[in-house]
Every structure is written in C-alpha cells, then in structure tokens.
Amino acid sequence: MSNAVDIRTLEDVSEEPVSRQERKQRTRQALLDTALDLLADRPFASLSLREVAKGAGLVPTAFYRHFASMEELGVALVEETTRTLRGMIRSARTDPDTYQGMISASVATLHQFVRANEDHFRFLTRERYGGGPLARAIGVELRMFSGDLAIDLARFATLRSWPTDDLHMLADLIVSVMLTTIVELLEARPGEDPKITGMAEKRLRLILLGVPHWKTR
Amino acid sequence: MSNAVDIRTLEDVSEEPVSRQERKQRTRQALLDTALDLLADRPFASLSLREVAKGAGLVPTAFYRHFASMEELGVALVEETTRTLRGMIRSARTDPDTYQGMISASVATLHQFVRANEDHFRFLTRERYGGGPLARAIGVELRMFSGDLAIDLARFATLRSWPTDDLHMLADLIVSVMLTTIVELLEARPGEDPKITGMAEKRLRLILLGVPHWKTR
DNA sequence: GATTACAGTGAACGACTGTACACTCAACAG
DNA sequence: CTGTTGAGTGTACAGTCGTTCACTGTAATC
Numbered sequence: 001m002s003n004a005v006d007i008r009t010l011e012d013v014s015e016e017p018v019s020r021q022e023r024k025q026r027t028r029q030a031l032l033d034t035a036l037d038l039l040a041d042r043p044f045a046s047l048s049l050r051e052v053a054k055g056a057g058l059v060p061t062a063f064y065r066h067f068a069s070m071e072e073l074g075v076a077l078v079e080e081t082t083r084t085l086r087g088m089i090r091s092a093r094t095d096p097d098t099y100q101g102m103i104s105a106s107v108a109t110l111h112q113f114v115r116a117n118e119d120h121f122r123f124l125t126r127e128r129y130g131g132g133p134l135a136r137a138i139g140v141e142l143r144m145f146s147g148d149l150a151i152d153l154a155r156f157a158t159l160r161s162w163p164t165d166d167l168h169m170l171a172d173l174i175v176s177v178m179l180t181t182i183v184e185l186l187e188a189r190p191g192e193d194p195k196i197t198g199m200a201e202k203r204l205r206l207i208l209l210g211v212p213h214w215k216t217r
Numbered sequence: 218m219s220n221a222v223d224i225r226t227l228e229d230v231s232e233e234p235v236s237r238q239e240r241k242q243r244t245r246q247a248l249l250d251t252a253l254d255l256l257a258d259r260p261f262a263s264l265s266l267r268e269v270a271k272g273a274g275l276v277p278t279a280f281y282r283h284f285a286s287m288e289e290l291g292v293a294l295v296e297e298t299t300r301t302l303r304g305m306i307r308s309a310r311t312d313p314d315t316y317q318g319m320i321s322a323s324v325a326t327l328h329q330f331v332r333a334n335e336d337h338f339r340f341l342t343r344e345r346y347g348g349g350p351l352a353r354a355i356g357v358e359l360r361m362f363s364g365d366l367a368i369d370l371a372r373f374a375t376l377r378s379w380p381t382d383d384l385h386m387l388a389d390l391i392v393s394v395m396l397t398t399i400v401e402l403l404e405a406r407p408g409e410d411p412k413i414t415g416m417a418e419k420r421l422r423l424i425l426l427g428v429p430h431w432k433t434r
Numbered sequence: 435g436a437t438t439a440c441a442g443t444g445a446a447c448g449a450c451t452g453t454a455c456a457c458t459c460a461a462c463a464g
Numbered sequence: 465c466t467g468t469t470g471a472g473t474g475t476a477c478a479g480t481c482g483t484t485c486a487c488t489g490t491a492a493t494c
Contacts, residue, residue: 020461024471041348045263048451061453062472069452129346129400131258139404166419173420176397177390183346187356202383203390205434209427217422237491241441265481277482279442286482438493444486451480458473464466 028066030056032077036119043130044074044123074134078127081120082141088113089148099156103204110178111197114185121182128179142179146171158212166216170207177203245283247273249297252290253336260347261291261340291351295344298337299358305330306365316373320421327395328414331402342400359396363388375429383433387424394420 018026034055038047049070053063067073092109114121127134128142150171153159159167181200188196235243251272255264266287270280284290309326331338344351345359367388370376376384398417405413 020469020471023461027471043260043262043347045260049453050451058471059473060451061455061474064453065471125346126348129343130260131343169416169419170423172397172416173394173423176393180389180393199386199389202386202434206387206390206427206431207424209430210423210425211427213426213430214423217419237439237441240491244441266483267481275441276443278444278484281483282441436494439491441488441490443488445484447482447484449481452478454477455475456473457475458471460469460471462467462469464468 024066027056027058027062031058031063031066031073032080035073035077036123039123039126040119044077044127044134045130045132071133074127075137077123078134078137078141081117081124082138084113084117084120085124085141085145089145093152099208100205103201103208107181107197107200107204110181110200111185111193114182115193118186122186125179125183125186142175146175149174162214163216166214170211173207174204177207241283244273244275244279248275248280248283248290249294252294253340256340256343257336261294261344261351262347262349288350291344292354294340295351295354295358298334298341299355301330301334301337302341302358302362306362310369316425317422320418320425324398324414324417324421327398327417328402328410331399332410335403338399339403342396342403345396359392363392366391379431380433383431387428390424391421394424 031052035047035052038051038055047070049063050060052070052073053060067076088109091113092106094105124138128138129135146168150164150167153167153171154162159170162170177200181196181203184196184199185193248269252264252269255268255272264287266280267277269287269290270277284293305326308330309323311322341355345355346352363385367381367384370384370388371379376387379387394417398413398420401413401416402410
C-alpha cells in the first residue's frame, strides 16, 4: 500500500521538469505497483479496475489511457514478473563446477531473489495455477525457463549422454522443486528461512544423487 | 453446467416421497455442484453468491438456508475434495513390495482418480496457491497427506534407518511431484495422458534411485 | 385435523462495478 | 506565439453485488 500515494504530487515538488511521456510511464508504473500491492492476499480476478485506479490516485476513466482492460494490465504484470525471473536465472548461471556448489549457490540465489521481490513471486505462483489467460502466459514462461535449464544441465559430464526427453524430465523436476520452495518461502514465518533453504538443498541433492545411476527405460 | 438444472422438478416426477431434510441435503449438494462447475475456469474468489444460487435454481436469499456466506461454502468444498483425496490415498496404499511396482501403481491410481474427479482436483490445485483461508485449509490437508506418506515410506527396509526430517523431506518431494503431475493432467490435451504418466513415473524413479545413496549432512 | 417449523420466494436497499461522453489544461510541434 | 495533442477529470447510466425483510406453502409434529 506504500506506493498507493499520488506520485505526481511528490514529483512536482522536485525541481526537474518531467516530460510528458515520462509522466505517463510513471503513472502506468503506479498502476502496476498498486495492482501488485493489492494482489498480496487476493487473486487477480478479484481485482477491480476502479480500486486499482483509485490506489494509483486516478479517476477510474483515466485507467483506459494506459490499459484497455484489467486483463491487459495483468499481461503487463506477467511481463514485469518474468523479467525478475529472467534476472534470477542470469544471476544463477555461474560456475558450474560441482553439483554441490551449484546446488547451494542456486538455492541462495533463489532465496535472495524471492526475498527481494516477494510481490512478483507471490503473483507468479498464485496466478500460475489460477486458470485463465494469465496462467497460460506464466506456464509458457516457466516452460522456457525449464528449457534453458535443460540446456545448462547438458553441460555436465554425467548428463551429456542423456536423451533429450530425460533431460527435460530432470529440468522439470528441478523447476517444480524450486516452485515448491518459493511457495514455502512466501508462506514462511519469520526465522524459518534457513530451515526451508536447507530442505530445498536436500531435495535437490537427493535428486542429483540418483542421476549417475539413471537408465532410460 | 450439467447439474445446474433444478433437481426438485426432476424428483417430483419420481414416485418416492422425499423427506424434508433429504430435500435440503439435495439442494445443498446442488449448490456445491454448481459452484464446482463454475470454478472450472475461474478462481473461487471471483464467484458470487447470486450466480451460485441461480445455477442451483434458487433465488439468492435461499442460499442463506444452507451457508452463512460464500466462504462457508468454500470450506465445505474443501472438505468434499479432501474426501476424494483421502479416498485416493486409501486406494493407493497397497502391496508395498518393490519400488517400481509401487511407483507405477501409485501413478496409475493418481491418474484414475484425477480423471474421475477433475473438478475436485482442479479446485484443489487452483486454490492451494490462491491465498486466503481456503489455501490454508488445503495446505493443512496436504501436510497431513505428506505425513501419512512419510509413515508409509518408513516401512521400506532402505528407509527404516532414515531420520524423521529426511523422511518428511522425501515425502514432501514426492507430494510435490504428484501435484505437478495433477496440474499437467488437468492441462493436458486429449491423448497426452500416457506421456504425462510416463514422465511422472520417471521422476519418481529418479528420486528413489538416489535413496540408497543418501547420507544426511 | 390444527399448529408449528422452515425451505424457498420476491421486492427493495445501498454499495460497487465497467464504461460512455463531454470537459479541462498543460506539454508539445509548427 | 498559436494550434494541437492527450493525460487526467466529473458526471452519468445500467448492471451486479450482498443482505434485509415480510411472505408463502408444505412437510413434520402434536
């Protein structure tokens, strides 16, 4: 609810004159931010155009200057959150030396990004299973994510000989563990983080423990 | 939408006289059924009391004869779906001979139950991450499910020596794979079922492949 | 057979919804 | 300096929402 204030009034005090499109971009962002705030404990479908507009300090009809409908705002919100997700992947794609090193580093990156962007990840996990067009858009994004991971995995010596199908199976499995961990982090009470990341590491370790013994059937 | 018709008019034609509470129980069920129908492609929070009542062939005010609010209906819906879930567990808890046998049997049971109760499982997976009181209720139920599974797993020779924490970790992992599989089944296009169940079996096999080599750290 | 309990009705309410339309007024282009 | 553009305003309308209240008709009770 912190960004529900009228940004313009704040900006007008500052000296720099803002261009027209810059202002527009700013209220657009205010709409996205208030929507994300309101989504903290409710599904997207229960959001109304009016309350998002009001939250951003706008009259309802002004909403249409930025989005043709709430659904269009939802799509923009998916784009914003997947940008965060891609940022996380980029951060995590480092030194693929050992399994164990990769595991704890990945989990640490995940933890850090979730805590720094709780709103985004809450939106992502909530709407992923919420049905409707947003769920589909998020599903596509996650499948791309999983595909990228499969490529990364193929670099490991043990996995180089694996069939593509099995590689994707493994990647999907890892992604599902990550999603579970994200949800656990978002539902966690304060102080529970180490327990959750520890569990996540264990789960990944167990999975990768089976890899050397895998035989396609 | 099939059970959106007025049941009473159908019943009145039949010869058997229905008792009062039996009738009440029947319209209550009609309310639950239409709600479940409407939830096929929308989150629970977007459901209105009026459309559920109308779908069941009732005037809005009659809704209150059965539930004090939509949230109360939601809780009843969770109870109904978890009954289905428990039925599935009971069916799956058979002959724990070998890993492989248990895997394919469990996946087959899962597949069968999902296909026979798509509405229930759709509701379950949707609202699990939807936030609000329903998500919490479902979370509790799933944790019980996972706990039961941990107990079952403890019967296997290899797992008898495992610490309780690790056993729960394994059970959670298996449950998360099952939930992923459920979502995949519900999103599947016709004919994709074998591919999905095959993947699910592979994922479980890979996990259990690591079990003999597990060392707590 | 008279009385009670109660599932379901129907009208009405105040609040909220998305959207249409005519408007203001400041940043912009010429 | 002048005319245009467009982000934001204000009013208005037709729907839908949850909830209220007084009601009807019939199964259940005595």
